[in-house]
Amino acid sequence: MSQDNGKSRSNAILVLGGGISGITAAVELAEMGYEVYLAEQTASLGGRVALMNKYFPKLCPPACGLEINYQRIRKAHDKIKVLTLARAVAITGRVGAFEATLEIQPRYVNQKCTACDDCTKVCPVERPSENDYGLGTTRAIYLPHAMALPMRYVIDMKTCKGKECAKCVEACQYGAIDLDMKSTRITLNVGAIVVATGWVPNDASGLANLGFGTCANVITNVMMERLAAPNGPTQGKILRPSDGKPVQTAVFVQCAGSRDENHLPYCSSVCCLASLKQAGYLREQNPESKAYVFYIDLRAGGIFEDFLTRMQNDPAIVVQKGKVAKVREDPATRDLNIEVEDILGGGKLRMRADLVVLATGMVPSVRTAPLPLQLVCDEYGFCAPDGQLPGIVPAGTAKGPTDVATAIQDATGAAIKAIQWIHSTTSTPSITA
Numbered sequence: 019m020s021q022d023n024g025k026s027r028s029n030a031i032l033v034l035g036g037g038i039s040g041i042t043a044a045v046e047l048a049e050m051g052y053e054v055y056l057a058e059q060t061a062s063l064g065g066r067v068a069l070m071n072k073y074f075p076k077l078c079p080p081a082c083g084l085e086i087n088y089q090r091i092r093k094a095h096d097k098i099k100v101l102t103l104a105r106a107v108a109i110t111g112r113v114g115a116f117e118a119t120l121e122i123q124p125r126y127v128n129q130k131c132t133a134c135d136d137c138t139k140v141c142p143v144e145r146p147s148e149n150d151y152g153l154g155t156t157r158a159i160y161l162p163h164a165m166a167l168p169m170r171y172v173i174d175m176k177t178c179k180g181k182e183c184a185k186c187v188e189a190c191q192y193g194a195i196d197l198d199m200k201s202t203r204i205t206l207n208v209g210a211i212v213v214a215t216g217w218v219p220n221d222a223s224g225l226a227n228l229g230f231g232t233c234a235n236v237i238t239n240v241m242m243e244r245l246a247a248p249n250g251p252t253q254g255k256i257l258r259p260s261d262g263k264p265v266q267t268a269v270f271v272q273c274a275g276s277r278d279e280n281h282l283p284y285c286s287s288v289c290c291l292a293s294l295k296q297a298g299y300l301r302e303q304n305p306e307s308k309a310y311v312f313y314i315d316l317r318a319g320g321i322f323e324d325f326l327t328r329m330q331n332d333p334a335i336v337v338q339k340g341k342v343a344k345v346r347e348d349p350a351t352r353d354l355n356i357e358v359e360d361i362l363g364g365g366k367l368r369m370r371a372d373l374v375v376l377a378t379g380m381v382p383s384v385r386t387a388p389l390p391l392q393l394v395c396d397e398y399g400f401c402a403p404d405g406q407l408p409g410i411v412p413a414g415t416a417k418g419p420t421d422v423a424t425a426i427q428d429a430t431g432a433a434i435k436a437i438q439w440i441h442s443t444t445s446t447p448s449i450t451a
């Protein structure tokens with residue numbers, strides 16, 4: 019380590035965001051010999067991919083891609099320090115010599131946890147699961163998700179009854195629970211920062227005409243992933259939220275709020291493929307079922323063309339140009355009545371369905387929860403690929419909506435870029451607090 023205007027120069031790299039992009043950047047950097055801090059704000063690595071049932075185009079479960087990367091993290095453990103429940107609260111300095119202060123929230127469960135699950139059996143508190151997007155619940159002490167790394171429980175202190183209860187402390191034979199844990203701050207000296215903070219689902223509550231929030235059987239595409247996932251709230255059975263009946267007819271509404279000046283003006287590029295994939299989940303599970311996908315324009319570029327053709331070959335998946343204008347619930351049956359503007363034929367189509375899935379788009383995380391860093395963003399809040407402060411490298415869906423394979427490629431490039439910054443000798447301005 020050398021000195022740069024009083025601050026220590028460092029070859030270490032901080033990666034913000036532990037989804038597939040951040041994990042990829044971190045392992046690539048570590049395998050090239052760089053010291054990496056991988057900071058994830060939630061209690062586990064994995065990001066949105068860990069919450070999916072399967073991913074296109076191969077339709078493999080998330081465990082496939084994630085487990086390989088987790089093994090790479092374990093192998094490079096002397097180079098990668100994984101920090102969960104960690105968010106950057108201040109970043110100062112300049113390329114080669116940043117000082118990043120991270121706040122680490124208490125997990126209340128230490129490394130002695132074996133994930134035996136004894137604690138959840140005695141916990142009296144049931145809370146909505148953020149990972150199930152409101153479709154399921156967990157106890158106040160819970161495992162973040164099936165693909166959690168670290169495989170360690172966490173307590174939601176907002177709902178936990180605290181020391182008056184302490185039933186989990188008694189039940190844990192490993193002494194892993196510490197209700198007194200406090201948040202801590204650490205300051206890291208790093209040479210470059212990769213911003214892999216990903217995306218959040220667009221809030222569908224503004225889509226009143228499509229019934230979200232008022233009709234129980236109208237859900238979003240991320241909720242559908244959880245409904246279909248074996249580790250989800252229905253153990254993978256695609257059931258109507260209102261009454262738990264198996265779904266016979268589902269309607270997928272493309273561009274639900276997307277490419278609409280009043281909501282999200284842009285296309286999230288993966289939603290068409292995601293809906294086709296989800297129509298496939300339903301068909302696989304229930305051979306008598308039927309799925310309708312109504313789209314304005316169908317987006318399936320490059321290598322995904324084959325996937326589109328494969329899904330369209332199923333006569334029970336009807337892919338039709340049409341704009342869904344209205345969804346209303348029949349109060350007696352909770353069935354959904356749907357009105358579609360027939361774009362090609364003209365006029366209106368009317369139909370009934372058990373479930374409506376809104377293909378809502380992807381919003382950059384940094385738009386809803388900004389970083390303590392001046393990022394250059396496009397008009398939609400995604401990080402611009404170029405023009406960031408020297409040493410700051412955005413990666414993956416923080417830069418724009420993409421599929422997993424593209425996010426991985428991008429994150430690999432971001433790792434190279436971060437190394438280039440560390441070794442650059444150009445004089446650059448400093449960020450002050």
Ligand SMILES: Cc1cc2nc3c(=O)[nH]c(=O)nc-3n(C[C@H](O)[C@H](O)[C@H](O)COP(=O)(O)OP(=O)(O)OC[C@H]3O[C@@H](n4cnc5c(N)ncnc54)[C@H](O)[C@@H]3O)c2cc1C
Pocket residue numbers: 034035036037038039040057058059060063064065066067070072073074075104105106214215216217218239240243288289292295378379380383387389413414415416420421422423425
């Ligand atoms: C419904 C749907 C289905 C999809 N299905 C597929 C599919 O089948 N195949 C496919 O290829 N793609 C699919 N995608 C796209 C896929 O979800 C993305 O490509 C993938 O999530 C990108 O990973 P990421 O790491 O860039 O972002 P994310 O998965 O969003 O990960 C970002 C991580 O950063 C963390 N984070 C955010 N802010 C901070 C902060 N300030 N500090 C620390 N950590 C932070 C988050 O908690 C998260 O863990 C789908 C998308 C949708 C909407």
Ligand code: SF4
Pocket residue numbers: 127130131132133134135136137138171189190191192193194195
């Ligand atoms: S906290 Fe204790 S009881 Fe709960 S899963 Fe971990 S080891 Fe088991």
Ligand code: SF4
Pocket residue numbers: 140141142143157158159173177178179180181183184185186187
């Ligand atoms: S102390 Fe909190 S987490 Fe533990 S059993 Fe009681 S409510 Fe659940």
